[in-house]
Amino acid sequence: MPSETSKPTTFVQKPKTFSELQEGIRSRRVKAADIARTYYERIERTNEQLNIYLSLTKDRALEQAARIDDAASKGDPLGPLSGIPVGVKDVLVVRGAPSTAGSKILKGYQPPYDATAVARLEAAGAVLLGKLNCDEFAMGSSNENSAYGPVRNPVDPERVPGGSSGGSAAAVAADLAVATLGTDTGGSIRQPASFCGVVGVLPTYGRVSRYGLIAFASSLDRVGPFAANVRDAATVLSVIAGPDASDATSSSASVADYAAESDKGAEGLRIGVPEEYFAEGLDPEVREQIEKGIAALENTGCTVKRVSLPNTRYAVPTYYLVATAEASANLARFDGVRYGHRSPSSATLSDMYSHSRDEGFGAEVKRRIMLGTYALSAGYYDAYYLKAQKVRRLLADEFLRAFADVDAIVTPTAPTPAFKLGEKTGDPLAMYLADIYTVTASLAGICGVTVPCGATKTGLPVGMQVLASHMNESTAFRVARAVEAAKV
Amino acid sequence: MTQNVKAADVERVAELAHLKLTPDEAGSMLHDLNAMLDYVAQLNELDTSSVAPLSQMSELEGASGRPALREDAVKPSLDRAEVMSQAPETDRAFFKVPKVIER
Numbered sequence: 312m313p314s315e316t317s318k319p320t321t322f323v324q325k326p327k328t329f330s331e332l333q334e335g336i337r338s339r340r341v342k343a344a345d346i347a348r349t350y351y352e353r354i355e356r357t358n359e360q361l362n363i364y365l366s367l368t369k370d371r372a373l374e375q376a377a378r379i380d381d382a383a384s385k386g387d388p389l390g391p392l393s394g395i396p397v398g399v400k401d402v403l404v405v406r407g408a409p410s411t412a413g414s415k416i417l418k419g420y421q422p423p424y425d426a427t428a429v430a431r432l433e434a435a436g437a438v439l440l441g442k443l444n445c446d447e448f449a450m451g452s453s454n455e456n457s458a459y460g461p462v463r464n465p466v467d468p469e470r471v472p473g474g475s476s477g478g479s480a481a482a483v484a485a486d487l488a489v490a491t492l493g494t495d496t497g498g499s500i501r502q503p504a505s506f507c508g509v510v511g512v513l514p515t516y517g518r519v520s521r522y523g524l525i526a527f528a529s530s531l532d533r534v535g536p537f538a539a540n541v542r543d544a545a546t547v548l549s550v551i552a553g554p555d556a557s558d559a560t561s562s563s564a565s566v567a568d569y570a571a572e573s574d575k576g577a578e579g580l581r582i583g584v585p586e587e588y589f590a591e592g593l594d595p596e597v598r599e600q601i602e603k604g605i606a607a608l609e610n611t612g613c614t615v616k617r618v619s620l621p622n623t624r625y626a627v628p629t630y631y632l633v634a635t636a637e638a639s640a641n642l643a644r645f646d647g648v649r650y651g652h653r654s655p656s657s658a659t660l661s662d663m664y665s666h667s668r669d670e671g672f673g674a675e676v677k678r679r680i681m682l683g684t685y686a687l688s689a690g691y692y693d694a695y696y697l698k699a700q701k702v703r704r705l706l707a708d709e710f711l712r713a714f715a716d717v718d719a720i721v722t723p724t725a726p727t728p729a730f731k732l733g734e735k736t737g738d739p740l741a742m743y744l745a746d747i748y749t750v751t752a753s754l755a756g757i758c759g760v761t762v763p764c765g766a767t768k769t770g771l772p773v774g775m776q777v778l779a780s781h782m783n784e785s786t787a788f789r790v791a792r793a794v795e796a797a798k799v
Numbered sequence: 800m801t802q803n804v805k806a807a808d809v810e811r812v813a814e815l816a817h818l819k820l821t822p823d824e825a826g827s828m829l830h831d832l833n834a835m836l837d838y839v840a841q842l843n844e845l846d847t848s849s850v851a852p853l854s855q856m857s858e859l860e861g862a863s864g865r866p867a868l869r870e871d872a873v874k875p876s877l878d879r880a881e882v883m884s885q886a887p888e889t890d891r892a893f894f895k896v897p898k899v900i901e902r
Contacts, residue, residue, distance in 0.1 A: 651887075
């Protein structure tokens, strides 16, 4: 394990790579069980300050680590994630472990099954350390909507880690896990990865099963990995991707060895730069870093050309109508009957529903349920929900046209670096605009990777978003590797 | 800010959503809903009269490949006792709830 050499104000620590850790386990110089214990000690030391883990799965982790060590000692073949300490966002269910989705309404809930993505991680040998903090039901851009308190950014604990997968991004940044899973509905993997200076992957819609993901907006929700480097994030995607009989929207498209794909280099690829992502509202230091990243891609042998996505400015309003409408339907299941909180003193079923929900949900969740219910209600459906679905098609078509001319599109991941805790909590609309560069890809179902692209003068990380067409993750990884290698 | 949503609408939508809002919550919800509806009104700048709605990715050609449909075969489901153990109130076979109709 690396020694603690970080400055007092930052908790940033670079994890070892998968290959470094696995070389040690295979050659039996290091035990997976010792690696897991070391991570638990680190979590114990720093979790109080950063609030990254909501619960730990220690018995499960140590049993898995013992299996890996046993296999290594017998010389049995080891899976691609053997002994790698991982954490998963608390919206993914794990059998017998608390799964709260960051909400009071699910406090104490212990699901009876494993999410497919989690089961696949463990089948590949990963050691699950615990469950990671997030915005309640993945609704938020700063992690300040968690019922269990905000996560702090390891780069600067006075700042937010981004959201909603804030714990997943912060865990990798602080080396409290080597890789993690998060979910992305409108930017919830990419924006926190950018704020914390790590790699985050938005797989194509349908690439990774949503079975066992506590649903927010089903036509948008995706499960994807975080890691400290592009190659390791690509390895995790290959493990969790692929069809699943338990999710009818999961795709049967063949899954590549994305780590090997990322080794192919970016030379000759055509990169599109959409001017709409560099307009008013973009922090000048973020712009400067992204322009350096684009120049680095040109030096690598990519062709850079302008592309136009003129409807981009309609993406945030479209997203908030589609996502809240779907959320209002999905969150109807929290009714105090089958699991979660039930209000203790209600005379009738109807009162029990509404009291349980009012006591269990936080302010942002209620706000979105209300907007979604309004947009779906009689007399307003055509004006709001149907309208948004039509604009959604315009936005998807616009991307598909752009990808006829370019292999990948690069943009800033977020308009600003990580902001301070409390800075945007009073104004929901200002908070929604933190997702301005990520929601369009969510609506279009395309894939992408966010990769660190330097930092501001005060050391706050900047992320570059690399987008590719449906099922074309390989291209996104190749471009992201080139940006990473350039050390912008 | 326009006032498309009135206090009575907030009450009606809260009822539809099974949320019992406190008077404070209802007040800030009125403000937030109006602000958000003002914001999304910009979608009306776009002529979508000849655009088909896109409600899920499978409707977009080539987007996510063939969906993976499982074989239509009976398989074991979750263990009943384990599922019921998570419910606030059961008789082990059924979920129990307060009475449905008041008399």
